[in-house]
Amino acid sequence: MIAYVWAEDEDKVIGKDGELPWHLPADMAFFKKVTLQGDIVMGRRTYETIPKRPLLGRRNIVLTTNQDYEAPGAMVVHSKEEALALGKEYGEDLYIIGGATLFKMFEDDVEILYRTLINEHFKGDTYFPRDFDYDKFERIQSEVGPVDDKNKYAHTYEVWQRKE
Numbered sequence: 001m002i003a004y005v006w007a008e009d010e011d012k013v014i015g016k017d018g019e020l021p022w023h024l025p026a027d028m029a030f031f032k033k034v035t036l037q038g039d040i041v042m043g044r045r046t047y048e049t050i051p052k053r054p055l056l057g058r059r060n061i062v063l064t065t066n067q068d069y070e071a072p073g074a075m076v077v078h079s080k081e082e083a084l085a086l087g088k089e090y091g092e093d094l095y096i097i098g099g100a101t102l103f104k105m106f107e108d109d110v111e112i113l114y115r116t117l118i119n120e121h122f123k124g125d126t127y128f129p130r131d132f133d134y135d136k137f138e139r140i141q142s143e144v145g146p147v148d149d150k151n152k153y154a155h156t157y158e159v160w161q162r163k164e
């Protein structure tokens with residue numbers, strides 16, 4: 001199974017200056033719970049935004065064109081096909097965690113979407129693909145996230161499944 005896991009604001013912003021534009025620990029916890037069920041696949045830029053990398057408890061698969069790229073503790077691949085083959089080889093679900101280039105790249109392969117919708121408008125420079133075809137998916141779950149001292153933004157965790 002191939003899934004996307006990401007958070008976006010109301011304008012589909014997902015990143016700014018190579019980082020997340022928001023601090024939302026509840027969403028980080030949600031992300032961890034979901035992705036611990038399989039392996040994670042990410043672009044080289046997203047990998048480098050992770051302060052303590054690799055993320056533990058799941059295989060980290062990093063996509064780069066750089067044949068010499070070194071990511072200690074992670075697996076490095078150079079094509080979408082190579083990433084998909086690793087998922088098959090290990091028999092694990094693959095969670096594609098970004099960034100924008102990967103959310104475009106796997107759009108014909110993805111079966112489940114874990115989308116956190118944040119009800120804000122942030123400044124950003126990286127967006128979830130605007131032409132993503134949600135008509136091919138149905139929303140099967142929607143749960144409001146907590147808002148408190150540590151989680152200042154109203155947000156909703158959605159799960160979408162590809163239609164038959």
Ligand SMILES: NC(=O)c1ccc[n+]([C@@H]2O[C@H](COP(=O)([O-])OP(=O)(O)OC[C@H]3O[C@@H](n4cnc5c(N)ncnc54)[C@H](OP(=O)(O)O)[C@@H]3O)[C@@H](O)[C@H]2O)c1
Binds near residue numbers: 045064098100126
């Ligand atoms: N809100 C969220 O849920 C979320 C999730 C993830 C990321 N983000 C944010 O998104 C931003 C990063 O996203 P991004 O789109 O700029 O970068 P990205 O997708 O993380 O990484 C792009 C890199 O992936 C590699 N790559 C892409 N296509 C490839 C291909 N066909 N073959 C081999 N390698 C390929 C290239 O690495 P090389 O340059 O090394 O060749 C490319 O520079 C950051 O701001 C991050 O914080 C947000």
